[in-house]
Amino acid sequence: MDNKLTHIDKSGRAKMVDVGDKHITARKATAQAVISMKPETLALIKEGQIKKGDVLAVAQVAGIMGSKRTPDLIPMCHPLQITGVDFNFDIDDANSLITIRATVKTLDRTGVEMEALTAVSVAALTVYDMCKAVDRGMSVSDIYLLKKSGGKSGTYLRQMGSDLQS
Numbered sequence: 591m592d593n594k595l596t597h598i599d600k601s602g603r604a605k606m607v608d609v610g611d612k613h614i615t616a617r618k619a620t621a622q623a624v625i626s627m628k629p630e631t632l633a634l635i636k637e638g639q640i641k642k643g644d645v646l647a648v649a650q651v652a653g654i655m656g657s658k659r660t661p662d663l664i665p666m667c668h669p670l671q672i673t674g675v676d677f678n679f680d681i682d683d684a685n686s687l688i689t690i691r692a693t694v695k696t697l698d699r700t701g702v703e704m705e706a707l708t709a710v711s712v713a714a715l716t717v718y719d720m721c722k723a724v725d726r727g728m729s730v731s732d733i734y735l736l737k738k739s740g741g742k743s744g745t746y747l748r749q750m751g752s753d754l755q756s
Contacts, residue, residue, distance in 0.1 A: 597666045606666050612699040617740030619694055621706035623714040624732040626687040631725040635688075635717075636681065642720040649690070649716040650677045656712030657694050657705040664708070670698045675709060690714055691736070703738050 599605045635645045642648070654675045661667040673695045680689040692709035694702040714730045721728060739745045 604666065606668070607700075609668060609699040612742070614697055614699055615740050617696050617698060617701050617738070619701060619703040619706040619738040620691060620736045621703070621710045622689055622691045622732065622734065622736055623710035623730060624687055624689050625714045625717050625728055625730050626685070627721065627728040628725050629683075629686045631721050631728070632681065632683065632686050632688070634724060635721065640720055641723070645717055645720045646679050646688075648720060649679075649713040652716040653677055653690070653692055653709040653713030657692065657702075657709035660705045660708040664704050667704050668698075668700050670696045670700065670702060670705065672696050672702065672705060675705075677709075677713065688717065689732075690717075701738060701741050701743075703735050706738075707733060707735060 596607050597604055634640050638644060654677070656663075657675050658672060661669045674693075675695075676693045678691040680691070682689065690710045690713045692706050692713065694706040694709060696702050696705075711730075711733055714733070718728050718730060735746065735748060737745070737747045
C-alpha cells in the first residue's frame with residue numbers, strides 16, 4: 591500500500607483527488623459503531639416506549655440519509671451513486687449496548703468507506719438524540735471500518751485489533 595497522502599498537493603494544501611481516469615467497479619464497505627446505555631434505556635428501545643418513536647427504524651433511515659450526504663460533510667469525498675445501504679442492529683442485553691453495522695455499495699470510481707462510516711455514526715447519534723431525555727450518559731464508541739472490497743487497493747478486512755490487506 592502506498593503511504594503517500596493523496597489529498598495534499600506539493601505545497602501542502604488540501605486537494606480533491608481526480609478519479610476521472612479510474613475504472614468504474616463494484617465497491618462495498620461495512621462499518622460499525624457501538625452505543626452503550628443504561629439497561630433501562632435499552633429496555634425502553636426494545637419495548638417501543640421511547641416517546642420520539644421507533645428508535646432503530648429512525649436510526650436506520652437517518653444512517654441511510656447520512657451515507658448519501660457524506661460528500662456534504664467530509665470535504666474531500668466525491669459524490670457517489672450509492673446502489674444500496676443495508677443496516678444491522680445487534681442488541682447486547684448483558685452489556686446494555688447496541689452494535690450498529692452498515693454496508694454501503696456502489697458502482698463507481700472510488701470507494702464507499704466514508705459513506706459506511708458516516709452511516710453508522712449518524713445512526714448512533716440518532717439513537718442518542720432519540721433517547722437523551724431518559725439517558726444523557728449514553729456513549730458512542732468503536733466506530734471503524736470492518737471490511738471493504740473493490741478498487742485498486744483490493745480487499746481490506748479488520749481482524750481483532752489488527753488489519754489485513756489482500
